[in-house]
Amino acid sequence: MGELQAARPWAERLDVSIGRSALVEVDLGHLTVLAPFGAEAGMTEALSAAHGLGFPKPNRATGKDGGRCIWFGRGEALLIGPAPDASLADHGASVDVLDAWAAVSLSGAAAVDVLARLVPVDLREGAFKRGHSIRTQVMHMSASITRTGKDSFLILVFRSMAGTLSHDLKQAMAAVAARG
């Protein structure tokens, strides 16, 4: 197969600050869904040996920027960053989904208030700490949300919804900013 060019989810680079929140598109590197066959023990070991990451429990994430593994639904995790080691495929399905998801980072003191307008889950720090990662909805879009820092969130939606995600987030950011 020829050398393929990766296309970006947004036609123009997404990078906006409104009030006390900032929205930036992020290039996460490789995205690979890992779905262990049966028990997770084999996958956990292989993931740890190859990438130094733990296989996340439900609603949790492991690792940090550059190499992260987030819980991604029942019996699934998403490996973010490194190209998946071949050994992972011995313990479960290992599927390249780089072209299926769009990713943004929402950060700033008002980020949590912006998300409160769009997401039906309590994302305040008391309930949703660093290292927590959930599957939920942003408006009506199926999404994955991970807290990556004190005031920063990684948000993934299906790539076909990228435009709707940036629109909804920008509107909510403006509405929160308007309240001062």
Next chain:
Amino acid sequence: MRINCPICGDRDRREYYYQGAAVTLDRPAPDAEEAVWEDYLHLRENPAGRTRDLWHHEGGCGAWVVVTRDTVSHKIFEVALAADVKGAAR
């Protein structure tokens, strides 16, 4: 209305898709009588009180759950993974 998903935790109703009565977990044998199949396919209870339904957590982990709830008081008694309920019946 909130449903406590056994995997994700307490979540808003809008993350769930309602499928209907949980009778579909008890599929009749392929050679069962016609009347049994008709009952299974078409006839449903409409209780004022306790009922068991299947919900799909489509906006969350993707699991099917069996919700036991009261249609009058809206109280939810139990939420279990359909896979566990089905597994226990075997």
